[in-house]
Every structure is written in structure tokens, then in C-alpha cells.
Amino acid sequence: MNTRTLGKxxxxxxxxxxxxxxxxxxxxxxxxxxxxxxxxxxxxxxxxYFATNLGEFGQFASRRSTFYLASTIATVLVVLAGLVxxxxxxxxxxxxxxxxxxxxxxxxxxxxxTLGSLREKVRAYAFLAPSDPDYxxxxxxxxxxxxxxxxxxxxxxxxxxxxxxLAQKYQLRxxxxxxxxxxxxxxxxxxxxxxxxxxxxEQDLTNALIKLSSVGEQKVYFTTxxxxxxxxxxxxxxxxxxxxxxxxxxxxxxxPGTLNLADGKEIPKDAALIVIAxxxxxxxxxxxxxxxx
Amino acid sequence: xxxxxAIARKELGIYFSTPWAYVVFTAMxxxxxxxxxxxxxxxxxxxxxxxxxxxxxxxxxxxxxxxxTDGIVVQLWDVIGVITLFVAPFLSMRLFAEExxxxxxxxxxxxxxxxxxxxxxKYLGGxxxxxxxxxxxxxxxxxxxLFGSSESGTAxxxxxxxxxxxxxxxxxxxxxxxxxxxxxLTESQMLAAFLTFAILLPWMLLRGLAQSAxxxxxxxxxxxxxxxxxxTLSRGVLDLKALVFFLSVxxxxxxxxxxxxxxxxxx
Amino acid sequence: xxxxxxxxGLGKRYRDRVAVENLTFSVPEGEILGFLGPNGAGxxxxxxxxxxxxxxxxxxxxxxxxxxxxxxxxVKRRIGYLPETPPLYPEMTVRGYLKFVASIKGVRRGQxxxxxxxxxxxxxxxxxxxxxxxxLSKGYRQRVGVAQALxxxxxxxxxxxxxxxxxxxxxxxxxxxxxxxxxQHTVILSTHILSEVTMTCERVLIxxxxxxxxxxxxxxxxHALGGDQTSLEDIFLKLxxxx
Numbered sequence: 001m002n003t004r005t006l007g008k009x010x011x012x013x014x015x016x017x018x019x020x021x022x023x024x025x026x027x028x029x030x031x032x033x034x035x036x037x038x039x040x041x042x043x044x045x046x047x048x049y050f051a052t053n054l055g056e057f058g059q060f061a062s063r064r065s066t067f068y069l070a071s072t073i074a075t076v077l078v079v080l081a082g083l084v085x086x087x088x089x090x091x092x093x094x095x096x097x098x099x100x101x102x103x104x105x106x107x108x109x110x111x112x113x114t115l116g117s118l119r120e121k122v123r124a125y126a127f128l129a130p131s132d133p134d135y136x137x138x139x140x141x142x143x144x145x146x147x148x149x150x151x152x153x154x155x156x157x158x159x160x161x162x163x164x165x166l167a168q169k170y171q172l173r174x175x176x177x178x179x180x181x182x183x184x185x186x187x188x189x190x191x192x193x194x195x196x197x198x199x200x201x202e203q204d205l206t207n208a209l210i211k212l213s214s215v216g217e218q219k220v221y222f223t224t225x226x227x228x229x230x231x232x233x234x235x236x237x238x239x240x241x242x243x244x245x246x247x248x249x250x251x252x253x254x255x256p257g258t259l260n261l262a263d264g265k266e267i268p269k270d271a272a273l274i275v276i277a278x279x280x281x282x283x284x285x286x287x288x289x290x291x292x293x
Numbered sequence: 294x295x296x297x298x299a300i301a302r303k304e305l306g307i308y309f310s311t312p313w314a315y316v317v318f319t320a321m322x323x324x325x326x327x328x329x330x331x332x333x334x335x336x337x338x339x340x341x342x343x344x345x346x347x348x349x350x351x352x353x354x355x356x357x358x359x360x361x362t363d364g365i366v367v368q369l370w371d372v373i374g375v376i377t378l379f380v381a382p383f384l385s386m387r388l389f390a391e392e393x394x395x396x397x398x399x400x401x402x403x404x405x406x407x408x409x410x411x412x413x414x415k416y417l418g419g420x421x422x423x424x425x426x427x428x429x430x431x432x433x434x435x436x437x438x439l440f441g442s443s444e445s446g447t448a449x450x451x452x453x454x455x456x457x458x459x460x461x462x463x464x465x466x467x468x469x470x471x472x473x474x475x476x477x478l479t480e481s482q483m484l485a486a487f488l489t490f491a492i493l494l495p496w497m498l499l500r501g502l503a504q505s506a507x508x509x510x511x512x513x514x515x516x517x518x519x520x521x522x523x524x525t526l527s528r529g530v531l532d533l534k535a536l537v538f539f540l541s542v543x544x545x546x547x548x549x550x551x552x553x554x555x556x557x558x559x560x
Numbered sequence: 561x562x563x564x565x566x567x568x569g570l571g572k573r574y575r576d577r578v579a580v581e582n583l584t585f586s587v588p589e590g591e592i593l594g595f596l597g598p599n600g601a602g603x604x605x606x607x608x609x610x611x612x613x614x615x616x617x618x619x620x621x622x623x624x625x626x627x628x629x630x631x632x633x634x635v636k637r638r639i640g641y642l643p644e645t646p647p648l649y650p651e652m653t654v655r656g657y658l659k660f661v662a663s664i665k666g667v668r669r670g671q672x673x674x675x676x677x678x679x680x681x682x683x684x685x686x687x688x689x690x691x692x693x694x695x696l697s698k699g700y701r702q703r704v705g706v707a708q709a710l711x712x713x714x715x716x717x718x719x720x721x722x723x724x725x726x727x728x729x730x731x732x733x734x735x736x737x738x739x740x741x742x743x744q745h746t747v748i749l750s751t752h753i754l755s756e757v758t759m760t761c762e763r764v765l766i767x768x769x770x771x772x773x774x775x776x777x778x779x780x781x782x783h784a785l786g787g788d789q790t791s792l793e794d795i796f797l798k799l800x801x802x803x
Binding site: 008012015016019020022064065068072075076079080083086087090091094095096097098099100101104105130133135154155156157159198199 | 353354456492512532541549552555559
């Protein structure tokens with residue numbers, strides 16, 4: 001066996017090592033060092049191939065073959081870009097036909113209308129480990145929802161063990177498999193949860209969506225002007241405020257606001273609740289009348 | 294086109310005059326009947342349990358076995374998809390590698406045949422033989438429909454079964470396109486088979502990688518994974534994106550093969 | 561007579577080795593040209609370039625006025641080629657093989673059978689038509705290779721050692737066959753059996769280490785190198801030793 005053949009065999013082994021390195025990381029050991037070492041070994045072996053077989057490449061060094069190589073690379077890249085574009089468009093806007101007799105892969109009309117009436121982008125966090133027995137089922141169901149409304153629904157799978165901060169944010173218990181639907185961001189974020197064990201039904205998921213989209217319509221007003229607790233701290237020296245309550249309300253899907261009835265304003269129609277938090281002075285007559293309504 | 298057909302006919306003739314095709318047929322039928330019998334046994338067992346305890350009290354994953362289509366055929370198609378992955382490299386390896394070693398490549402390249410006709414002809418011949426291999430497995434659903442029964446009409450949902458089978462044919466054609474490209478790169482058939490396998494297997498398993506990746510990589514890996522795309526079809530959903538994906542891989546492999554064959558004339 | 565094959569400044573370089581260097585010659589229509597030279601002189605490489613199988617590093621080749629690189633399809637339609645190893649599929653029968661070659665060479669379906677019979681008869685493979693190629697003797701394989709080149713009756717034939725592996729009587733037959741092609745066909749024939757060239761060709765081209773050392777009628781070469789009685793063998797040895 002000459003060096004060139006040996007180089008070819010090493011190169012083939014290197015290719016295998018390189019291609020399988022991501023699997024070492026994600027599927028088997030999960031150690032980035034092992035995967036990195038494997039990829040490095042693969043590159044080294046491939047390098048051995050190129051070093052021993054360099055002569056074969058020198059053969060292509062005429063002007064005509066350089067042109068051929070360049071035009072081939074260009075053609076291949078253009079075709080590849082075209083195919084990627086087509087795949088991207090079809091993956092986002094593509095159609096699919098459910099050919100099963102009982103239409104088990106078709107969403108119910110109610111789900112479709114719920115998805116159609118979503119006004120804001122909804123993000124679905126699925127807190128499931130890839131090894132979870134329900135992973136497949138949840139993945140498929142969410143995928144069908146997303147295909148129905150690609151612009152309105154974003155699906156994110158999280159391994160709860162790998163994302164403890166998010167799990168804590170949504171108050172998940174250890175080992176709990178949950179689907180969290182959220183909308184809005186920052187302080188304006190609302191969420192609702194669906195428990196996953198033994199899978200999620202379309203009904204559960206759609207109901208959760210309906211619940212999520214109905215929250216946030218309701219407002220809670222805090223009266224001001226009578227020495228009530230402020231919603232936000234007024235000065236750093238005086239931290240006494242209702243900011244914790246405000247946060248909780250937001251998470252529960254209420255929108256807190258302030259209301260000063262002193263200048264004869266009427267109570268807004270969207271007020272679900274009016275809170276008088278520790279007023280020091282009396283309400284004026286008109287104010288009292290307004291509240292009495 | 295006439296040349297391409299002549300080459301395809303020649304390929305098929307050679308496949309069927311060597312023992313290779315028959316070895317592959319036997320392997321395919323042997324391994325898939327083993328799984329078929331196993332699935333049948335599980336199906337019977339679960340049905341028996343259901344009769345005693347009722348479906349409601351069985352674990353939810355047993356729900357698959359309520360009917361023959363989901364309980365047996367859909368799962369069998371998945372298994373055959375995996376067998377195809379192992380079988381296809383052995384069918385595709387000789388397409389170009391053997392011509393090169395036999396020096397018959399010289400005949401094809403000096404005959405008045407355009408390179409795309411050679412590529413297309415070889416591809417059609419190869420697809421013919423892999424479809425023949427996969428075609429044998431249609432006997433399993435036929436057996437079921439002859440001897441099986443169901444509470445609602447026919448024993449099998451033929452639309453689901455046929456779509457899954459169509460998906461398998463498409464998958465076979467995809468494996469073969471990739472294998473043909475690898476075969477055009479080398480003179481050694483064993484190396485061609487080995488490399489084809491080394492490319493197809495990780496590609497098929499991409500889904501496992503997708504599950505632990507973050508968005509958007511998760512979606513991309515899922516889209517690129519053969520098994521995700523194939524399982525959509527085998528479950529009875531005719532999804533445009535799966536068709537487009539498989540056809541893209543085939544087209545791209547054919548292009549690469551064409552450029553490799555054409556390179557002979559240039560370098 | 562117009563030149564059927566025109567080669568100008570042809571060169572072929574492999575990685576570190578020059579196979580053919582600056583080769584210029586032309587073959588008029590209907591002539592049989594002998595290609596001579598020791599092993600590794602570049603005969604086969606030149607033939608592969610003429611048929612469009614290999615690209616030249618430099619220079620041009622024209623067959624019937626078509627450039628082999630620019631219009632390979634037109635050139636390939638006009639050439640019948642027997643490579644140094646006959647390109648045979650061992651799993652096929654002779655008949656199946658010849659039918660396949662005829663169809664990719666553009667022989668019309670209606671004429672396929674008659675064309676096949678003609679070629680099989682001319683090369684003496686009629687009696688083995690239904691046998692598998694892998695079971696044939698070396699002589700028969702070689703003749704099937706020649707038969708394949710003749711299919712479609714191409715105006716140009718490029719034959720790389722067509723009599724290789726044949727016994728003397730078969731050799732004579734093939735020689736006769738090639739001689740009969742003169743006039744209608746332009747033939748380039750390579751061989752290392754010198755007597756063969758004297759019997760079939762008018763002119764010879766002698767290659768040594770990739771270079772052309774002689775290109776003339778055998779008669780003239782003999783005359784130039786020491787009298788009319790000089791055999792081709794002497795000429796060959798003298799020329800290849802000198803280089």
C-alpha cells in the first residue's frame with residue numbers, strides 16, 4: 001500500500017469523524033470537548049489526505065480546467081441558492097393535504113379561526129426534553145398550528161434543565177413538562193400555561209390560545225390624588241410603591257393604569273376594577289358620585 | 294432522450310443479469326418480513342389486551358394499534374425507509390465506479406451521447422432497480438387487506454398506505470441520486486458504497502440533532518432531515534414541502550454528477 | 561483530397577510528466593495512417609485526445625472540420641473508436657452489447673438488425689452473438705471491440721492495437737478488413753507489430769517519448785535511412801534509439 005492509498009483511507013475516516021462530530025455532542029456524550037476533539041481529528045485526517053494526494057489536484061492546473069472549476073462552482077452555488085429559496089418559500093407558505101380518511105391531521109375549524117383572529121404574535125415555549133415521550137406528539141401538533149399561521153405563532157422548544165432561568169420566570173416546577181404560551185414582551189408580556197403529560201390535545205391548546213388572547217383587554221385603574229400608594233416609586237428615597245402588585249397584575253393579564261377623578265373625568269368604560277389603595281384624603285363629591293356608579 | 298433510455302435499459306439489463314439485484318431483493322424482503330411479523334404479533338397482543346380491559350385503560354401509545362393502517366403499515370414503511378438507506382448504496386455504487394474500472398466509461402464518453410444523457414440514463418436505470426426492490430414490499434399491505442378486517446369498511450386506509458409507499462419510492466430515488474454522485478467520484482465500488490452510507494446516515498439522523506438545537510437551527514435541521522420529511526408522508530399527509538425537499542436533493546445530486554462527468558472532458 | 565483529421569501543436573501534460581509534445585500532422589480522407597512507437601510513447605494518449613475522451617493541454621484537433629473540444633458531439637458522431645482495452649460489459653451478450661452501442665451511436669431502430677449482422681459478419685463474431693462476453697476468449701473479445709467501433713459506419717476510425725491478442729490467421733482477417741476500409745474511411749491504427757503496418761498503411765507516424773520522430777510514407781523513410789531495402793524494423797529502431 002503506497003502513501004497515496006493510505007492517505008485516501010485516512011481521508012475517508014476523517015470525513016466520517018468530522019460528519020459524526022455533531023452527533024457526539026448532541027446525541028451521545030453531550031461533551032463539547034469530545035466533539036471538538038473528534039472534529040479536530042477528522043480535520044487532521046482530511047489534511048493527511050490532501051497532503052498525500054496533492055499531486056492529483058495539481059493536474060487541474062491548466063487554464064481551461066481552472067475555468068471549468070470556477071464555472072462549476074458558480075453554477076452549483078447558484079442552483080443551491082435557488083433550491084434553498086424554493087424550499088424556504090414552500091416551508092413557510094406551502095400547502096399540505098391530509099389524505100387520512102378521518103382527517104386526523106387536519107385542524108378543527110375553531111382552531112383555524114382562533115389562529116386567524118390572533119392580533120399579536122404568540123410565542124409557544126415547550127418545556128420538554130428531547131427524550132420526553134410526549135416530545136413527538138407536541139412537536140407535530142405545534143407544527144400544524146404553525147403551518148396554519150406562520151406569521152403569528154413562534155414555537156420554541158426548551159429543555160427545562162438547560163434553561164433554568166426561563167423555567168423560573170414561568171414558575172415551572174422541577175420535572176414539569178409544560179407548554180407556555182406568551183404574547184407581548186417585557187413588562188407587557190402575558191402568558192398562560194398548558195400542562196403536558198401524555199400529550200396535548202388540540203382542544204387544550206386552542207382553549208389556551210383563546211384564553212391568552214382575551215387577557216390584556218381588561219384594565220385595572222388605580223386612583224390618584226388622595227395620597228394613595230403610587231404604582232411606581234416616586235423617588236429613590238421613598239421606595240414604598242405598588243410595583244410588585246403591578247408586575248403580578250401584568251402577568252395575570254391585566255393592564256394597570258392610573259386614574260385621577262378630580263377634574264370631573266368619567267370612569268373609563270374598559271375599567272374592570274378600580275383600586276383605591278390607601279387614600280389619605282377624602283374623595284370630592286363628584287368623585288364619590290363617579291365611583292358610586 | 295433516446296440515448297438516455299438506451300443507457301437506462303442497459304443498466305437494468307446488467308442489474309438483473311448479476312446476482313446483486315437478487316441478493317438485494319432477498320435482503321429487503323427478508324428483513325422487512327421479519328419486522329412485519331413482529332408488528333403483527335404486537336398488534337394482536339394489544340388488540341387482545343384492549344378486548345379485555347378496553348382501550349381507555351391502556352397506555353395512550355397503544356392507541357396506534359387501533360387499526361391496521363397506523364398499527365402496522367405506517368410503522369412498517371418507517372422501517373423499510375431505514376432498510377432502504379442500507380440497501381441503496383449497494384445499488385448505486387456500481388453506476389459509475391464500475392464503468393470507470395471496466396474502461397467502458399471511455400465508450401460512453403466517446404459515443405455521440407451528451408453527458409446529461411449519460412447521467413439521466415444511469416439514474417433512470419438505478420431508480421428502476423430500487424423501485425423494483427421497494428415494489429416488492431407492497432405485498433405486505435396487500436396481504437393485510439386480503440386477510441385483515443376492520444370495523445369500518447376496508448381493512449386498510451388505502452390513501453394513507455399509498456402515500457406512504459409513494460414517499461418510500463421518492464426516498465429511494467433520493468438515496469440513489471446521492472449514491473450515484475458518490476459513485477461518479479471514485480473507481481472503487483466499495484469506497485462508493487461506504488461513502489454514500491457515511492453521507493446518508495448522518496443526514497437521515499439530523500432530526501436527533503434538531504431536537505436539542507435552538508431555533509432557528511431546529512427548524513432548519515428538521516427541514517433538512519430525511520426522516521422528518523419522510524414521516525410526514527408515511528403518516529398520510531401529502532406535504533408540498535416534503536416533495537420539494539426530496540426533489541431538490543435529487544436535482545442537486547444530478548447536477549453534481551453531471552459536472553463530475555463533464556469534468557472528464559476538461560481536466 | 562481534404563484533410564479529415566488535422567492536429568496542430570498538440571500537447572498533453574500529466575502532473576509531472578509530459579505525455580505528448582507539440583504534435584502536428586494531418587490525415588487526408590480515405591487514408592490509413594499507422595501509429596508506431598515503443599510502449600509509453602504517447603500513442604494511446606494521442607488517440608484518447610483525438611476521440612475527445614481526454615482534453616489536450618495545448619493545441620487543437622479537428623475532425624472533419626469540427627474542433628474536438630468546441631464541438632465534441634459532431635466529432636463523436638463521426639468517429640468509431642477502439643480503446644486499448646476493449647470497452648466491454650462482461651455481463652451482456654454480444655448481441656445485447658452491440659445493440660446497445662448501435663443505439664447510442666444513433667443507428668436507427670429499423671436498420672439496427674442489418675447493421676449488426678453486417679458488422680458481426682465483417683469481424684467474424686456471428687457465431688458468438690448470443691454468448692455472454694465474460695465467457696469469450698481474448699481473441700473474440702478483441703473482435704467484438706473492433707465490431708463495436710465499426711457500428712454506424714463512421715467515416716473516421718481510431719483503432720488502438722486492433723490485432724492485440726489475436727492468433728495469426730485472425731490477424732490476417734482483421735488486417736484484410738482494415739485494408740478494405742481504405743478509401744471510404746479514414747483510419748488511424750496503432751500497433752507495435754511492424755509487419756502489420758507495412759501491409760496495411762501507406763504512411764506511418766512514429767512517436768518516441770511523446771515526440772514525433774517521423775511522419776512519412778514508409779518508402780521515403782526507408783530511402784532516407786539507407787536504401788530501399790531497409791525494413792521498417794530497422795527504421796523504427798534507428799529512430800527511436802536516436803531520440
